[in-house]
Amino acid sequence: MMSCTPSHSSRPFYFGSNFKMHKTTAEVRAFVAFLKETAAVYPGVQLFILPPFTTLGGLVDIPRPANVWIGAQDMHWADSGAYTGAISAPMLRDVGADLVMVGHAERRVLFYDTDQDLNKKILNALRHDLRVLLCVGETAEQRGYGTTEETLATQLRIDLHGFDPRALDRLMIAYEPVWAIGEGSQEATPAEIEPAVQFIRGRLVALFGEAGQTIPILYGGSVNAQNCMPYIHSTSVDGLFVGRAAWQPEGFLSVLKAALSARQTVTS
Numbered sequence: 001m002m003s004c005t006p007s008h009s010s011r012p013f014y015f016g017s018n019f020k021m022h023k024t025t026a027e028v029r030a031f032v033a034f035l036k037e038t039a040a041v042y043p044g045v046q047l048f049i050l051p052p053f054t055t056l057g058g059l060v061d062i063p064r065p066a067n068v069w070i071g072a073q074d075m076h077w078a079d080s081g082a083y084t085g086a087i088s089a090p091m092l093r094d095v096g097a098d099l100v101m102v103g104h105a106e107r108r109v110l111f112y113d114t115d116q117d118l119n120k121k122i123l124n125a126l127r128h129d130l131r132v133l134l135c136v137g138e139t140a141e142q143r144g145y146g147t148t149e150e151t152l153a154t155q156l157r158i159d160l161h162g163f164d165p166r167a168l169d170r171l172m173i174a175y176e177p178v179w180a181i182g183e184g185s186q187e188a189t190p191a192e193i194e195p196a197v198q199f200i201r202g203r204l205v206a207l208f209g210e211a212g213q214t215i216p217i218l219y220g221g222s223v224n225a226q227n228c229m230p231y232i233h234s235t236s237v238d239g240l241f242v243g244r245a246a247w248q249p250e251g252f253l254s255v256l257k258a259a260l261s262a263r264q265t266v267t268s
């Protein structure tokens with residue numbers, strides 16, 4: 001395979017997948033081997049996957065390049081304690097995780113994670129040197145009432161309360177409109193995505209000053225190889241966060257290739 005780096009920007013392109021409650025350790029190990037090959041071909045791309053907790057310990061012995069991050073789909077805010085079923089930041093560090101996602105819509109809706117909970121998780125993740133992928137996004141109802149901006153503003157303000165600006169290089173945001181995620185959802189158009197992404201950027205600058213410009217904003221929600229090119233052409237996202245379409249190496253690669261070819265044509 002030829003080496004290929006996106007030509008139009010010195011900022012890395014971010015590309016990752018949330019495996020949700022899918023895959024065995026053997027399957028994820030095979031995926032990591034594929035990711036390492038892919039990372040060598042696309043050195044300007046920061047790749048990451050979020051496999052289930054149970055597989056993370058089985059990945060510790062696989063050395064990986066700096067442009068491959070492996071992360072967890074959630075964590076508890078306490079280091080240890082009487083929290084049956086939960087996993088803490090020190091436990092994630094123990095198994096070599098680079099990153100933790102917080103605030104995925106399924107956590108917010110199905111497990112009742114509040115913004116206050118997410119804030120505690122984020123601050124504790126930072127204490128343990130984990131990178132954080134914070135998911136934000138409005139529901140269909142909130143969009144319908146015209147409260148998308150209020151929703152995003154509240155999520156960002158509370159979730160990032162007290163975030164040390166010196167740790168901003170460890171923060172990524174995924175804009176994931178709840179109505180556009182998962183099976184049976186509605187695909188968002190770039191015209192629906194871009195104002196929200198611009199709004200998020202504005203809030204990050206309001207919270208952190210000019211440093212807020214450097215925080216990567218990814219888009220996620222039913223992205224696939226067929227629909228991803230307009231997202232790159234017509235929005236200001238720094239990367240893509242993909243579920244179903246990237247659960248298999250072939251799918252992961254075909255979405256990545258389509259996104260990178262769109263990215264090259266944007267400024268060439």
Ligand code: PEP
Nearest residue numbers: 181182220221222243244
């Ligand atoms: C997700 O659940 O975060 C997601 C982006 O999933 P999908 O791409 O399958 O909509």
